[in-house]
Amino acid sequence: MTTDTSQKSAPRASNIAETARRYALFVLLGLMLLGFWWAQPAFINSANLFSILQAVSVVAILGVGVSITMSAGGFDLSVGSVAASAVMAASYAMVVLQLDAVSTFILVLAIGALIGLANGLLIVKVGVPDLLATLSTMFLLAGLQLIPTGGRSITAGMVLPDGSTAKGAYDPAFLLLGRSRLFDIVPLPVVIMAVVAVIAWFLMERTRFGRVFYAIGGNETAAHLAGAPTKAYRLAAYIISGTLASLGGLIIASRVGRGDVSAGNSLLLDAVAASLIGFAVLDKRRPHVLGTVLGAIFVGVLLNGLTMLNAPYYTQDFVKGAVLVGALALTFGLGKRKR
Amino acid sequence: MTTDTSQKSAPRASNIAETARRYALFVLLGLMLLGFWWAQPAFINSANLFSILQAVSVVAILGVGVSITMSAGGFDLSVGSVAASAVMAASYAMVVLQLDAVSTFILVLAIGALIGLANGLLIVKVGVPDLLATLSTMFLLAGLQLIPTGGRSITAGMVLPDGSTAKGAYDPAFLLLGRSRLFDIVPLPVVIMAVVAVIAWFLMERTRFGRVFYAIGGNETAAHLAGAPTKAYRLAAYIISGTLASLGGLIIASRVGRGDVSAGNSLLLDAVAASLIGFAVLDKRRPHVLGTVLGAIFVGVLLNGLTMLNAPYYTQDFVKGAVLVGALALTFGLGKRKR
Amino acid sequence: EGIAGAPAPFDKGGVKIAVVSFLGSGDWLQAFEAGVKRQAEALGIEANISQARNDINQERELIQQAINLGVKGIIINNGQPEALKDVAQAALDAGIPVIAYDVNLDNPKIPQVEQSDADMARLVLEQALKDEGTSFEGGVVYVAGFAPLDRRYAVWKDIVAKNPGIKDVATWGVVNDTVAASVADQTKAVLRANPNLSVVFTPWDEFARGVKLAVDELGLGDKVKIYGVDISTSDIQAIIEPGSPWVATAATNPSVVGEASVRGLAQLIAGQDPGHSILIQPTLVTKNDLVDNNIKTIEELQAKFPAFKDSDAAKAPWIPEPK
Amino acid sequence: MSAPQASIALSVTGIEKSFGPTRALAGADLTVAAGEIVALMGANGAGKSTLVKIISGSYWPDAGTMTLGGKAVSFASPREAKAAGIATVHQATDQAGAAGLTVAENLTLDELCGTGPLFVSGRSIRRRARAIAGLIDLDLPMDRDFLDLRPAERQLVAIARAVAAKASVLILDEPTSSLSTAEAERLFALLKRLRAQGMAILYISHRLGDLAAIADRAVVLRGGRIVGAFPRPIDFPAAVAAMIGRPLEAAAHGGEPSTAPIIAALRNVQLIPGAVRFDLDLRSGEVVAITGTLGSGKSRLLRVLFGLDTPHAGTVTLDGKPWHSDGPGRSIAKGVFMVAEDRWQSSLLPPETPGASIAGTIALPHLPRWFPAGIIDATRERLVATDAIRRLGIKARNADATLDQLSGGNQQKVVLARWQAEPCRLLLLDEPFQGVDVGAREDLIAAIRGSQGGSATVIATSDTEEALEVADRILVMRDHTLISADGSEGSLAAAIGGAASASPRKLEP
């Protein structure tokens, strides 16, 4: 059945525009690196570059989770508060329950997975819309995480609500997670981020599971009719997202070394921003892992460079927004697709 | 060709479930009111009830804007920062530019509309996805609003970045907006909220314009082919949302009496929450104005009651989340539509 | 359950007050509220405690709500005068006495409890001048818009202006959900850009923790010194860590602030005058103090530094000591 | 029922299914033997698609049993049905594939969603997709987004997937609704080959010509029950009578070339670069059908007339004045209406949207005219819709029913009713009778002809049978140009005969 194949005579100009669109964010990133290097030579030394990666690692890991739920047509608003809860849970496990690093690690990941499961069940079984379900979870966790300690942050020697003193402390082995370096140069969180990114990228781009996630996001009924157990996949997306968020929380906990009280809202926004910026990377116009990680790095470079140049904190937000708008206008504005 | 009219034997049980679903949130609200009244008689006095309405007025107004963009298939993440910017702009106009109440009011609304227009153009003309465009605007404004004052809050007699002292002050007439009461009993912000809600409800539910907004959200191509100027409508949705957000900001400014850097932090999430809860009201499963306002009131009653009962702040978040989950499970879980 | 010999209404008990805080969370608030509860219990007061979570508009609503609830008195903890003056006046008009901590409501009827941010900042910065001399490269972690931080930052500016030898090379800071980690990331960038930076003033302990994290990660513990404000158990542990760059901090005891506020309000309710200004003196705590006295927790600090444990502010013979 | 000589592959008995108060199936029985093609006939809303969805595991029946190859089965999901060897092409082309995925990925969707190889790459998927496409000689750009495909191409992708599944039972629910004769015939050849290999095929179509070409046996569904079975040679008039409850009158139109005033005229129009230029006059009161193979440019011509696309060259006039529109809104205001080819994408709203009801769907384009003040009067909408329901025999509970509750053919009727709700100058219908049963088609044609006051109607259809039935004049389009576009040229039969490479099928009585 003949259907005229794509016009072969695609004009050269549109090809250039397309290439520009594909790599716009890479080029911008390159320019930023050069610009900051020129303005502040210390910017480009490898230790600083690894600092940047370390700074963005948590956001990138959360962002990967968000982008996986997004690719399956959902949206996880609870990642920020799952990460915050994970910080509290890890601290509670060690300081109050006196668990060791490994048990804490496993316990917290399990909690993250469980929260993801709860999100997923609410969405898939009860039929609550994604945004609504994860928003509820977000509020629920923001409160729940503080109940065991009565709103106090968790540190060694803290006084518990019942008046006794906590006997445990952070396991030094646990602190390695956030503070040690591979080969004395690559911070462990960066390694974890890289591993997560590679596995997630492989899952989403190189296995059929990934295609099914995207198919569900594109047209759930079609995927269901084609034989995909769509509910199981959507459940899985939220479990992955919850687990990754708790992994992010573990990294924060091990860096900070205490159970800090916070709702994790800014983590949520940064993670969502990273995965949304990812849309523009390679001109995919859809959530994807590589884009998310690049989006996080993009913002991280910007903030690090501006800090080095001693820009006041509010100009950082402004520049972040302005660069975003610019990058987006570039990607989406350049010869956009015709309907 | 026979048109078989509905067989009358619709099972009664499913009707009850449907009614329960429709009014679940109303019933829950009623129960909450009764419960708090019982636990704390002061809860139900009219001054307190108006306090609740006043407390939720800004969130409800912003939520209405969000729900209008949502009904047109978009999403405005920038409402919180538009409101915050409006607070700063209003203060700047009066304290630094020495404008009077009326000019300030008009100026700030115009700024809000302009930001909405910018959002809309970015989305409609440049083709940036809604979430992405409004997220950028959000970051942009978060920084931009602080630049004129170098990150300081705006108060009468403040020292400007150039070293001079601001000569203006808040116009007392402006403060009436947030602080006066109609008939000495209904706070003006509540009146404004009611007016906004009624107009928006009428627009969205009773006019053809509302129909078109929803049609665009449901299927933009279909709306376009049916003759709707979809781009103009989407633009309008963002302009409305921006204007309402700046109206919310004006109310905050007149209540707070200064340009505060931290004003409006949680507004975005609360407004989104209100409009999402609205989905469940009357079992509409879509954004709608009445639901949004009720969603805001619902959360307001909950928080006010819990505060009166002296619940610690973290249990408030927890209860908010738990009640949400419960209400949603009730609405969506009760005899959901069959495959 | 009243207190024998106390003035009305405390002789009968059952007095209800409201405590409205601007802050939303954190160790300082926890300790403050613990102090409030302790003193309130001793007085037979039922305290309704609420937080505005950094939302000034919300603080107004909460005060309004306290009026609706018909409490006998209100403690306003932090906030901004422009937003609160008229509601505070509304409370007074309703016959409810008000006492304010760390926010100047500019009303002769409203006593002010103050910990003097300026004094705290000055105490610790003078220690810095003592340790480091009057010429060094310094930096400050600061985010505008938080009243106490603004006041502490003003002292830094003042000291820099008065000491031409001090070079104020960088200002940074961020307030988000992971303050310590984010400030650490920023600090690393700053320290790389300014290798000679030797003094960092951190007007909030959360900032100090972030800077410490960065200094530790870069291994600059012997070059960079942190002068901070505020103290808590986890702060003490951060300070006494071997090689910790955090060498001094100035603080008042938040529990004491809470206790004094309740005492002041109780006097107002009883019709007595606690005085317009109730001052809580800050204490300077250095690393050496802590290490030499083997202090590891706030409780031990209170035991060894009586000035930190208690304040005579707003005391009256009929008011029982908190337990 | 004719006893099939081969073994029975699929058999269902006593299937019942209700949607709330609507009883879609009331005890349906059906058997399909291996190596047999069974035509399932039935008016719109008879329950055909519902039966298909039950067999293929997407609906759970209220009652009834099913055997596959002699073994009792029941499927909780499409996945189970697929695993058991049932492949299905569903009627709704909006469920044929996933947007955001490429054509190649959609061709291999069943394998990706089922039990294909775990590790995939763009290359491996394309290779596999080419093999699947090859089964039906489908040539599509593999990297294009599925969203950008035209409905006919989507339908072909779905067919290719089902054929590739190597199932024992193949179910096709109106697979040719937007295909042209040539594509359809190639499909029939393939189905015959599969039949020879012993596959059991259940085929649903409203195109009697299709059924005549391939069916071994026809069963008629009515009111949720099988009301007739017709072995080969199939007596179609009787089957149609059983299906719609009355005999079908053969329609005949055409004849005298019209001399009525010209409403729209195309002069020297070149649709796309390189195409041959052509002229076209559309006169008041006439119905013109345009037919041609897939991708020949029919839709594009209609879009040009509607003002959605501009021609590469040439002029278009409407009522003597140059015609260009800045969007559908203006076109509609000028009295140029278009029913686009894909009803899902072009007309249907999700059920929770206000205005997704039959009344709202019909009213949407007419809102500015009906309610100039802006305030909606729901009774007026409902009145128009109720009238349409009665007139076109739309099977629905009432005017407030949402379109997702209607059968495919009834959805199409609502879409047509929308554009008949107001008088117009130029009515453009792109594949208007997709999935509409023969009886209803007759009613619709009568309605179109009846409302032919001062307007011209252009119908683009890939089905020549349909074209013959409805039009005064048939034009054939090939390579984006009109062949025999002269209106004055002899008889209709000659116009078709002299044109396309595909030979027209004869209208079965």
Ligand SMILES: Nc1ncnc2c1ncn2[C@@H]1O[C@H](COP(=O)(O)OP(=O)(O)OP(=O)(O)O)[C@@H](O)[C@H]1O
């Ligand atoms: N999801 C649903 N909700 C309510 N009613 C439905 C639903 N699906 C189908 N129906 C009703 O069931 C009946 C049978 O529909 P079905 O789609 O099976 O018809 P069909 O024979 O395929 O018709 P067509 O030829 O028009 O495709 C119709 O009256 C339809 O309105």
Ligand SMILES: Nc1ncnc2c1ncn2[C@@H]1O[C@H](COP(=O)(O)OP(=O)(O)OP(=O)(O)O)[C@@H](O)[C@H]1O
């Ligand atoms: N500017 C152009 N240059 C070359 N080819 C084009 C151009 N515009 C459209 N086409 C191609 O011409 C074909 C015309 O498609 P159209 O939808 O009009 O055909 P159709 O006859 O309606 O086909 P169908 O039967 O699939 O509905 C499409 O394959 C399209 O890709």
Ligand SMILES: [Mg+2]
């Ligand atoms: Mg059907």
Ligand SMILES: [Mg+2]
């Ligand atoms: Mg076509």
